[in-house]
Amino acid sequence: MAREVGRVEITMEALFARLAADFGDGLGELRVQEPDTLVAAVERRALHALAERLKAHELGYETLNFIAAVDHVRHLEAVYHLYSWHTNTWLELHVEVPRGTAELDTVTDVWPGADWHEREAWDMMGIRFKGHPDLRRILLKDDFIGHPLRKDYVDRAENHPHV
């Protein structure tokens, strides 16, 4: 059932305490980054369960605004930007992904809007989302070889054979 939007009056400190109390270690290294933004590090195996809990939570992180993918050279990282219309605050989930087996659980069943964002992360950064209904390339051609936004990507003629 849809809840009334923007009705939770809460300060950032109280929000911080509330999330830390409710989720404990699930949101590791929780910190306030901007006046309206909380940042948390999340274990990748716990991501999907956490996503379901966050969406169903009283503070209402019902909107997945964007999924970003970052190459930190030592490892990859997926950043989930959640927005709560009840507190008008952001919550960023930083998920570390190993380079070798870059796999994450999909959150398309929690937030259907994650579909194209996960496809883009797969296309550009090569993060494979397990359980995604249709994990194809979204921006590049289907026969493109490689994931060009990775730092170790080298552009070769054979990566795009049709030109």
Next chain:
Amino acid sequence: MGIGDDVIRMVPDRLKVQYPKLSDFSQPNVITTTADLVFAWARSRSVFPFTYGLACCAIEMLSSGFAKFDVARYGMEVFRPTPRQCDLMIVAGTVNEKMAPVLKRLYDQMSEPKWVVSMGACATSGGPFYDGYNVVNGVDKVVPVDVYIPGCPPRPEALFQGLLELQKVIRQYKFVPELPEVPEPAEPAERS
């Protein structure tokens, strides 16, 4: 300036003697000329460009259509969004590999005769993105290009100069295709 002045100026001197003079005709309001010249003259002044804006060059292309620059002065103001009604494709912007087959298909859908103008550094050679992983280095790898316009992006004046150069290209178009040269029959070998 009448239609005759412009056309007659374009007739090469060596051809002029082959045509009867206007005064040879007793009826008024009759001119004689070649079909090629008239059609090419008309065609070069009623070009229908295809709205093919791919990047920031498209802003300059649109700007050239508005009142301040006004490409209508050259008879080209009717930008069409469908290739069926166009005979000029102004490729304005970066062509990437996913767009290239689409561009080729739209070019194929345009009816003959047709021309292509490559506008700006990107469409000409890839421009600042020449080593990008998804950039076609020049639209001439996909379709034949008649006029290249440098600039990043070119101002509307530069586009106009390119279009005026294109008019010269269009005027060389042969309405009636030239017949292939027939080799002369070999003389029969003399019998000894």
